[in-house]
Amino acid sequence: MRYPIIIHPDDKLRQPCEPVEVVTDELVQLLEDMYETMLAHDGIGIAAPQIGKNIQVAVVEIEEGDRFELINPVIVKSAGSDIDVEGCLSIPHVYGTVERPDEVTVRYFDREGEEMEVQAYGYLARAFQHEIDHLNGKLFIDSMLEQIPEDELETYMEEHDHD
Numbered sequence: 001m002r003y004p005i006i007i008h009p010d011d012k013l014r015q016p017c018e019p020v021e022v023v024t025d026e027l028v029q030l031l032e033d034m035y036e037t038m039l040a041h042d043g044i045g046i047a048a049p050q051i052g053k054n055i056q057v058a059v060v061e062i063e064e065g066d067r068f069e070l071i072n073p074v075i076v077k078s079a080g081s082d083i084d085v086e087g088c089l090s091i092p093h094v095y096g097t098v099e100r101p102d103e104v105t106v107r108y109f110d111r112e113g114e115e116m117e118v119q120a121y122g123y124l125a126r127a128f129q130h131e132i133d134h135l136n137g138k139l140f141i142d143s144m145l146e147q148i149p150e151d152e153l154e155t156y157m158e159e160h161d162h163d
Contacts, residue, residue, distance in 0.1 A: 047134030096144035
């Protein structure tokens with residue numbers, strides 16, 4: 001099932017989310033629905049508050065077939081720094097640069113209820129941080145250094161060696 005995306009400035013996007021107490025069949029179905037919703041909107045990540053659910057769940061997939069389903073994710077370690085462009089399904093047509101650590105270690109639970117830990121670098125690290133921010137009621141525009149007009153985005157990315 002595809003969910004509609006909650007659009008800023010809806011207050012649901014600013015609420016810190018509740019931790020998941022137990023992984024249920026309903027939660028596993030929600031993970032599938034979130035993934036389907038994310039793909040339908042050409043996203044690389046989606047967090048539960050973006051579909052109106054106030055729980056600590058996010059899905060990230062920056063490379064096809066390499067999906068991360070994050071339940072109660074926490075960044076336990078970060079290092080480095082990088083500035084790059086971000087956008088958000090909940091803030092359409094707005095893009096801007098955000099400074100974030102370029103390495104993170106994220107601890108989370110998977111759909112089996114198993115505790116997992118992943119080290120991420122670069123774009124994947126950025127995606128994890130963006131989605132975890134959503135779970136804490138924070139949006140990328142809160143940390144945006146410079147807004148990039150949508151019609152200048154491709155030129156900006158080429159000039160700054162982004163693909």
